[in-house]
Amino acid sequence: MLQQSFTYQLASISEDAIKPAAKMFERRFGLDVQALRVLRLVGDQPGVNFTTLAAQTRFERSATSRILSRLIKAALVRRELDECDARQFRLFITDKGIELRQQADPLSLALEDLILSALAPDERVQFRQTLDKLSDWLARAFVGELTRRYPDAGAVLKSSARSKGR
Amino acid sequence: MLQQSFTYQLASISEDAIKPAAKMFERRFGLDVQALRVLRLVGDQPGVNFTTLAAQTRFERSATSRILSRLIKAALVRRELDECDARQFRLFITDKGIELRQQADPLSLALEDLILSALAPDERVQFRQTLDKLSDWLARAFVGELTRRYPDAGAVLKSSARSKGR
DNA sequence: ATCTTATTGTTGTAATTTACAACAATATCT
DNA sequence: AGATATTGTTGTAAATTACAACAATAAGAT
Secondary structure, eight states: OOOOOHHHHHHHHHHHHHHHHHHHHHHHHSOOHHHHHHHHHHHHSTTBOHHHHHHHSSSOHHHHHHHHHHHHHTTSEEEEEOSSOTTOEEEEEOHHHHHHHHHHHHHHHHHHHHHHTTSOHHHHHHHHHHHHHHHHHIIIIIHHHHHHHOGGGOOOOOSOOOSOOO | OOOOOHHHHHHHHHHHHHHHHHHHHHHHHSOOHHHHHHHHHHHHSTTBOHHHHHHHSSSOHHHHHHHHHHHHHTTSEEEEEOSSOTTOEEEEEOHHHHHHHHHHHHHHHHHHHHHHTTSOHHHHHHHHHHHHHHHHHIIIIIHHHHHHHOGGGOOOOOOOOOSOOO
16 A cells, blocks of 8 residues: 555545445435534524624535525524624524434434544544644644745635634 | 534544645646646556556546646656557656656655644654554445445445555 | 457536625624 | 625636546457
8 A cells, every 4th residue: 555645544534434424414314414514503502693603614605605594494493683783693403403413413423433433442532632633733823834834835814713613 | 612523523634734735736836736646646656557546546537537638748647558458558657747746745745744743753653543544444344334234324335446545 | 250248548518516706784983 | 974894695607526428449258
């Protein structure tokens, strides 16, 4: 086996892990993983507004908006007008949404466990710690360090507000 | 910070790590990371044929074919007809391609080092070992185990020939 | 030999995804 | 009041990805 670049290896792993799981979720719940992710973000933050949500979502606001309207149409999420600001509304998960999560979340956890079953228990703990360290560093310092060393890197730095995933 | 699913976290990390690097490579060498990857695969396996290459590439044969023809047009790769089988040809990196790699590869390594600089030296070693374990297991056993536990997972299992990345 | 079937690599194109930018509605600042 | 900024939605272009047809050749079967 040729030596792999570690970033590529990461991408491969997540792709291999996510793709089959994604299929299951679509079959069982009629939701793609992105929609599920948005559902969870709303569920965990009752009353979020769109802008906050979109910043956590890792895809475009436009995409988030469309996913959200599908969730609302499916009655998994509802929205209320904000009393103070008529431009905003607050998002809430519905009972139906909660019910769906009660089925979906254990399945997600079971799938993750299955993937991590390749590792010894303490290795698993260590691995997750390392991942936290890495994502933290990437979100916080990487781009800055990169442009310091390579001024031509062309840092974009647009949105920010990452590292709040789910 | 909300708790993240580990697969999602992996995807985020690789995306954050790859995107800025990708920009640099495009500016400096006029090659996107995929083309660079193909160039490396060819360089490391002088005389590969297209089918073998495409299996290692993680994208469609059609995409691989187009990338390859760009590399050939740019004179970074050349091809020879196979003596035994007129359908096949054998691929080789050119001197110009080697030269490009001599610039690009150290940069890749430096970038990976930069990313991993967030980790202590022994943590780094451990991390890479864990990644190897994981990708190995995913390539070898995951899909089988998944369909055993969840017969509705809808395993596809089309190509195979993975775990030979670069 | 010839006929059928399989493989190799390329190409056209449909489908999907992603990004961008314009927009109406409302709020805030001067 | 008028100018500027923010919120969320929508239209559409651009890029990506997937699929399937294809010509050229090889291999196997009768």
